[in-house]
Amino acid sequence: MSRTIKVLLAEDQSMVREALAALLGLEEDIEVVAQVARGDEVLAAARAHDVDVALLDIEMPGCTGIEAAARVHRELPRVKLVVLTTFGRPGYLRRAMEAGADAFLVKDAPAAQLAEAIRKVLAGERVIDPTLAAAALAEGANPLTEREREVLRAAADGSTNAELAAALHLSQGTVRNYLSTAIQKLAVRNRAEAVRVAREKGWL
Amino acid sequence: MSRTIKVLLAEDQSMVREALAALLGLEEDIEVVAQVARGDEVLAAARAHDVDVALLDIEMPGCTGIEAAARVHRELPRVKLVVLTTFGRPGYLRRAMEAGADAFLVKDAPAAQLAEAIRKVLAGERVIDPTLAAAALAEGANPLTEREREVLRAAADGSTNAELAAALHLSQGTVRNYLSTAIQKLAVRNRAEAVRVAREKGWL
DNA sequence: CGTCCCGTATGACATCTGTCATCCGGTACT
DNA sequence: AGTACCGGATGACAGATGTCATACGGGACG
CATH class of the missing domain: 3.40.50.2300 (Response regulator)
Structure with missing residues (x-):
C-alpha cells in the first residue's frame, strides 16, 4: 500500500x-x-x-x-x-x-x-x-520594531555606538535612542541584558 | 575474539x-x-x-x-x-x-x-x-587569572558593576579593575567584547 | 632578601551609555 | 483632517564604565 x-x-x-x-x-x-x-x-x-x-x-x-x-x-x-x-x-x-x-x-x-x-x-x-x-x-508578540532588532543584533558582539552608527548608516544619537527604547520595552537595564533577553525569547 | x-x-x-x-x-x-x-x-x-x-x-x-x-x-x-x-x-x-x-x-x-x-x-x-x-x-595559554575569569563569567549576562561587586563580595572599584585588565589582556574595547572573545577561545 | 605577580582597594579622570524632551517627514488608519 | 506610529535626528544631562596611578599584604622564586 x-x-x-x-x-x-x-x-x-x-x-x-x-x-x-x-x-x-x-x-x-x-x-x-x-x-x-x-x-x-x-x-x-x-x-x-x-x-x-x-x-x-x-x-x-x-x-x-x-x-x-x-x-x-x-x-x-x-x-x-x-x-x-x-x-x-x-x-x-x-x-x-x-x-x-x-x-x-x-x-x-x-x-x-x-x-x-x-x-x-x-x-x-x-x-x-x-x-x-x-x-x-x-509571552505575546515581539514588541521590538525591525530597526530596534537590527540595532540589537548588531550590538550583540560588543560593538560601540560609534561602530553601530557607522555599520547601520545612522547617527550615534539614533543608535542610542533605539537601544534605549529596546531596553525599556524589554524591561532591562542595559544593552547586554537586552541582547540576552531578546535572544532567550527568540526575538532577535 | x-x-x-x-x-x-x-x-x-x-x-x-x-x-x-x-x-x-x-x-x-x-x-x-x-x-x-x-x-x-x-x-x-x-x-x-x-x-x-x-x-x-x-x-x-x-x-x-x-x-x-x-x-x-x-x-x-x-x-x-x-x-x-x-x-x-x-x-x-x-x-x-x-x-x-x-x-x-x-x-x-x-x-x-x-x-x-x-x-x-x-x-x-x-x-x-x-x-x-x-x-x-x-593561541597560547589563557592569559586571564582565576579572578578575572570569574568576574568575566559573572558579567556575561549583563550585570552591572554594582551587582557584580555584591555577588562576588568585592568593591565596585575592584570589579572595574579586573574587567579593565581582562579587556586589555584580550585586546578588546569593552566588557561585552571581552566576554565574546573569551568565550570563543574557550577561556571562560 | 629582593622581585614579581596576584588579590584587593581607593580616588580621579575621561569617555561611553542611557534617558528625556523635542523635532521632522512619511505612512497608515479612522 | 486628525491621530498615531515609525524611522531618523539633535542636545543636554546623569550615571555607568574604562583607565590610570597608587597602595598594601601575601605567596613564589631566584
Missing part, C-alpha cells in the same frame, strides 16, 4: 545529522533520501529528491531552517515541514509556524517523537510541544 | 543522545550500555556498567563533560575518554587533554570518525583534530 516516507535532513553538524539519519534508518517506513548542511541548499535538494518531509534544524549557515521552511512552503507546498531545534524559544516556534511548519520539536525531547512527528505531519496533523505552545502564546 | 566494546554515552539532548546511540548501534563491535543526560551522573554510571569508553559531551547540566572526564580519569583510570563537543574551541581541547581525555571530536566532523575514535583510543592511540591542535598551540 503506502511507499516509504522520503525524508530530507538539514542540519549543519555532520555527526548529529548522520546520527539522526541512523536513527530514522531504523524505522521501516522511513527513508532519508537527502542530507544537506546548509539552509540555502534545502529547497533545491527537496525538489531534486521529491521528498515527503523536510526535517530542518534552525541554526544553520546559509540561511536559518525557518527561512528555508518558508521557501519550501512557498515553492513546494506539498512537502511537510518539521522544524527541529536546540532552543525551545517561544519566538522560534511562532516564526516557524508562520513560515508554514507542520511540527516543531526540541532536541531534548525523546528520540521516539521524531519518527512519530514525521508520520503525524504526513497524516495531516500538527505536532507542537504543549508547554512551548503555551509559553509562545503567553 | 575480543568482546564488544562497552560504551557510556553522556549528552544532555536526548534526541541527539539516542541518535548517537543508534549510530553506534550499527557497529558490530560496539555496544552502548549506558546513557546519561547529566555530567554529574557519569562517574556512577561508568562504574556501574564497567564501561570501556565514556563518550562525553562538554555542555551538560550538573557538571561539564570535562569535569566529568577528570573525575573518571581519577577514579577509573582504565576507562578511555572521548570528549565530543559542538564548539571547536582551542581552550576546550587544552582543558580536555589536561583532564585526561584520550580523544577530542567536534560534532561537525564526519560521523564515521566517532566509531573510529572509540576503536583507536582502546588501542592506546590519541585522537585529535590536527587543525584544532595547531590552533590550541598557536
Whole structure:
C-alpha cells in the first residue's frame, strides 16, 4: 500500500545529522533520501529528491531552517515541514509556524517523537510541544520594531555606538535612542541584558 | 575474539543522545550500555556498567563533560575518554587533554570518525583534530587569572558593576579593575567584547 | 632578601551609555 | 483632517564604565 516516507535532513553538524539519519534508518517506513548542511541548499535538494518531509534544524549557515521552511512552503507546498531545534524559544516556534511548519520539536525531547512527528505531519496533523505552545502564546508578540532588532543584533558582539552608527548608516544619537527604547520595552537595564533577553525569547 | 566494546554515552539532548546511540548501534563491535543526560551522573554510571569508553559531551547540566572526564580519569583510570563537543574551541581541547581525555571530536566532523575514535583510543592511540591542535598551540595559554575569569563569567549576562561587586563580595572599584585588565589582556574595547572573545577561545 | 605577580582597594579622570524632551517627514488608519 | 506610529535626528544631562596611578599584604622564586 503506502511507499516509504522520503525524508530530507538539514542540519549543519555532520555527526548529529548522520546520527539522526541512523536513527530514522531504523524505522521501516522511513527513508532519508537527502542530507544537506546548509539552509540555502534545502529547497533545491527537496525538489531534486521529491521528498515527503523536510526535517530542518534552525541554526544553520546559509540561511536559518525557518527561512528555508518558508521557501519550501512557498515553492513546494506539498512537502511537510518539521522544524527541529536546540532552543525551545517561544519566538522560534511562532516564526516557524508562520513560515508554514507542520511540527516543531526540541532536541531534548525523546528520540521516539521524531519518527512519530514525521508520520503525524504526513497524516495531516500538527505536532507542537504543549508547554512551548503555551509559553509562545503567553509571552505575546515581539514588541521590538525591525530597526530596534537590527540595532540589537548588531550590538550583540560588543560593538560601540560609534561602530553601530557607522555599520547601520545612522547617527550615534539614533543608535542610542533605539537601544534605549529596546531596553525599556524589554524591561532591562542595559544593552547586554537586552541582547540576552531578546535572544532567550527568540526575538532577535 | 575480543568482546564488544562497552560504551557510556553522556549528552544532555536526548534526541541527539539516542541518535548517537543508534549510530553506534550499527557497529558490530560496539555496544552502548549506558546513557546519561547529566555530567554529574557519569562517574556512577561508568562504574556501574564497567564501561570501556565514556563518550562525553562538554555542555551538560550538573557538571561539564570535562569535569566529568577528570573525575573518571581519577577514579577509573582504565576507562578511555572521548570528549565530543559542538564548539571547536582551542581552550576546550587544552582543558580536555589536561583532564585526561584520550580523544577530542567536534560534532561537525564526519560521523564515521566517532566509531573510529572509540576503536583507536582502546588501542592506546590519541585522537585529535590536527587543525584544532595547531590552533590550541598557536593561541597560547589563557592569559586571564582565576579572578578575572570569574568576574568575566559573572558579567556575561549583563550585570552591572554594582551587582557584580555584591555577588562576588568585592568593591565596585575592584570589579572595574579586573574587567579593565581582562579587556586589555584580550585586546578588546569593552566588557561585552571581552566576554565574546573569551568565550570563543574557550577561556571562560 | 629582593622581585614579581596576584588579590584587593581607593580616588580621579575621561569617555561611553542611557534617558528625556523635542523635532521632522512619511505612512497608515479612522 | 486628525491621530498615531515609525524611522531618523539633535542636545543636554546623569550615571555607568574604562583607565590610570597608587597602595598594601601575601605567596613564589631566584
